[in-house]
Amino acid sequence: xxxxxxxxxxxxxxxxxxxxxxxxxxxxxxxxxxxxxxxxxxxxxxxxxxxxxxxxxxxxxxxxxxxxxxxxxxxxxxxxxxxxxxxxxxxxxxxxxxxxxxxxxxxxxxxxxxxxxxxxxxxxxxxxxxxxxxxxxxxxxxxxxxxxxxxxxxxxxxxxxxxxxxxxxxxxxxxxxxxxxxxxxxxxxxxxxxxxxxxxxxxxxxx
Numbered sequence: 001x002x003x004x005x006x007x008x009x010x011x012x013x014x015x016x017x018x019x020x021x022x023x024x025x026x027x028x029x030x031x032x033x034x035x036x037x038x039x040x041x042x043x044x045x046x047x048x049x050x051x052x053x054x055x056x057x058x059x060x061x062x063x064x065x066x067x068x069x070x071x072x073x074x075x076x077x078x079x080x081x082x083x084x085x086x087x088x089x090x091x092x093x094x095x096x097x098x099x100x101x102x103x104x105x106x107x108x109x110x111x112x113x114x115x116x117x118x119x120x121x122x123x124x125x126x127x128x129x130x131x132x133x134x135x136x137x138x139x140x141x142x143x144x145x146x147x148x149x150x151x152x153x154x155x156x157x158x159x160x161x162x163x164x165x166x167x168x169x170x171x172x173x174x175x176x177x178x179x180x181x182x183x184x185x186x187x188x189x190x191x192x193x194x195x196x197x198x199x200x201x202x203x204x205x206x207x
Contacts, residue, residue: 032201050081096137113146146195156204168201
């Protein structure tokens with residue numbers, strides 16, 4: 001595996017796009033995409049494509065050893081690529097419920113209605129908090145937000161208090177069913193407040 005220095009950006013100024021040029025760089029692999037309502041959304045393929053452009057070397061130290069701290073570059077690398085695909089209205093560390101509270105989600109995606117995204121990459125993911133932040137934000141402001149998404153690993157981490165399930169398994173098999181009464185709340189027009197809730201599972205190259 002080459003270092004992250006093997007990956008570089010070129011800017012296509014005439015088109016206002018970001019070109020990603022690869023050397024021999026291993027890139028992230030997406031293994032699972034879960035949709036609560038079993039729907040197809042055009043923006044999902046763009047989000048998955050952005051994830052699959054991120055080099056795996058962000059999960060490793062410069063000497064090639066597995067990173068033991070939080071993989072903070074995952075958020076940063078994804079944010080850059082989403083701007084290239086969705087435009088400048090993508091936001092990072094976005095506070096969806098100001099002035100009521102100050103909590104943030106990792107990324108706001110300008111879909112119609114907007115999508116709130118949480119990314120988990122640490123040893124102790126706060127998955128319960130992630131899903132409740134997203135559900136609460138959509139419930140309070142359904143005209144602004146409509147989709148939720150958690151991006152997490154399908155391997156590497158095993159949650160001891162969840163029967164040694166991976167984070168992806170825990171969200172899809174436990175948290176989503178547990179929160180289905182909230183996910184199925186409807187507005188005055190009898191449509192679902194939460195249009196869909198997505199879980200994207202990536203393979204962590206550290207194992």
